[in-house]
Amino acid sequence: MEPDNRTEEQIKKDITMHWSSWDICEALSSKETLTEEEQFSLDRNKDHIQIMLTVDWFVKGCTEEELEKFKKYE
Numbered sequence: 001m002e003p004d005n006r007t008e009e010q011i012k013k014d015i016t017m018h019w020s021s022w023d024i025c026e027a028l029s030s031k032e033t034l035t036e037e038e039q040f041s042l043d044r045n046k047d048h049i050q051i052m053l054t055v056d057w058f059v060k061g062c063t064e065e066e067l068e069k070f071k072k073y074e
Contacts, residue, residue, distance in 0.1 A: 004056075004057050006057055008061070011057055011058070011061035012061065014058070015058065015061055015062055015066065018048075018049070018052055018058075018070075021045040021048045021049050022045075022069060022070060022073065024041060024042070025045050025049065025072075025073045028041060028042040028045075029042065045073075046073045049070050049073045049074070050073070050074055052070070053067075053071065053074055
């Protein structure tokens with residue numbers, strides 16, 4: 001695997017973009033019932049967060065508070 005040459009600025013930008021998955025999970029998790037499409041969206045975004053939590057540069061680039069929030073959907 002090639003080394004990741006992301007700058008600190010790129011990492012922060014990437015982390016910021018991943019909050020959309022967290023926002024979707026938060027919105028859908030607060031509903032009492034989900035449509036099939038909503039459940040698919042929730043599952044897909046949870047999977048995305050779980051994958052990112054296995055990526056070294058992502059985890060190292062997050063603050064403790066960010067990690068705690070992302071890990072809610074681990």
